Amino acid sequence: MASFDKTLIAKLKEHSRLSSEDMAILRGFSHTFRELAPNEDFIRQGDDPHVSAVVMSGWVARYHLLPNGPRQYLSFHMAGDWPDAQTLFLDRMDHAVCAIGPAVVACIPHKEIIKAFEHRPPIGFAIWRETLIDASIFREAISNNSARTKPARMAHLFCELFYRARASGLTPDNTLDLPISLPQLGEALGMAIATVNRTLGGLRASRTMDFRGGRLTVQNWDKLCAIGQFDPGYLHLKRPAR
Amino acid sequence: MASFDKTLIAKLKEHSRLSSEDMAILRGFSHTFRELAPNEDFIRQGDDPHVSAVVMSGWVARYHLLPNGPRQYLSFHMAGDWPDAQTLFLDRMDHAVCAIGPAVVACIPHKEIIKAFEHRPPIGFAIWRETLIDASIFREAISNNSARTKPARMAHLFCELFYRARASGLTPDNTLDLPISLPQLGEALGMAIATVNRTLGGLRASRTMDFRGGRLTVQNWDKLCAIGQFDPGYLHLKRPAR
DNA sequence: CGAGTGATTGACTGGTGTCAAACCCTGTGG
């Protein structure tokens, strides 16, 4: 089982400075692991969790459950991400979190995190910053799904996920395992399945990327970024990937 | 000039508990006022601000500047809101903030806020919570602009703004001054101006609300919420409005 | 009085959602 060093701590260090004492505290967080089956919900809308989960392996996604039944996927999270640091200070979950493919998360009690925060403010600042970057990613998603053409929208999402994975050292080459189905892609990007598939075909034809069988292959990064109008500034990472 | 008591502090108390000592510290924040002309930018994309602004009167909006020239409005903020608490721990602004109509903001130095935070963690938690609620509003905007029909989308935005204003005690009756132009509405909701106008006409015809000349009038709140699928849970307010 | 911006409406067209069918693959149970 991966340790916090290679996930949580590595992730926080992408944007924040941590003293060795801070890292020792983070490393010492008590936690329990939880294995998730594909599509298994980890937190539901309306829950009031008292633990916070860090992704250890696999992918996890946030989503809104819409009144008519379908979902709106809001963001995707990989090893090291802390998708529900958001829940630290919010009582009722306004969204749900589920696994995309098989995943493992580590659950840390809220109390412990807040205690660490009071003892060592820089830890709080780092986690706070993590939640602010999440917010920035949400903002980008608003623009992506509202203002960009369908091909740009899709290209941008793949750019973001690949870039973030790359920055976290999760992929050494130009591929990325991403067990997202086409219906899920549609529910993330606000487009019908038919359109998802046709747009995907268009990107394939442009020879910039390929996505099939849950695996993304980037063939021409620069051109893909141009199509998706991708500028990684909004990810606020200290050391850019690549 | 309005004081922090009726804006910042009242707003934080909508979702967080503050001791009298906390409030005294907040009240004592040094600050300078800045008056903004309609459409005047307060912060630009790429800036690295060392002060944080609280809205004292009027409206302020966040937006992304898109490569082709147009904007994507991300959120709207009224008196008491703290739109760039987001900037406390992020170096480069990934979005801009401008005034919608004439507005007044109070600028507080970052250093002072962080010092207060180290001295009294509950103040930090309250402000952190404020930024988390912002994030929740962003999430809702993703769903709104991605998954809802055009009429629902527009109704939802008006529901949110009216509800938030109401919760802040900014309007005693069923009207709200909201100097947003139709082009701006379009750039917020991801729809063309022509569609904005036609959709607005449809809502008028439903006799649930009217919006003209920068003034919103709510005629049938329940029906408007139904059209917009509006559920205020995501605003995480302790005492609901109405 | 002109320039600029916003509001409003009409006409046209293309993108995209909806519907439908077929195919592939996997897991399950008779």
Place this chain on the structure above:
DNA sequence: CCACAGGGTTTGACACCAGTCAATCACTCG
């Protein structure tokens, strides 16, 4: 061991929403 069900993928046909373009009017400001 095979039949079947279910989900994902792919493709086609079709209709309609909504974006684009254009024209007009109202209003404000210099």
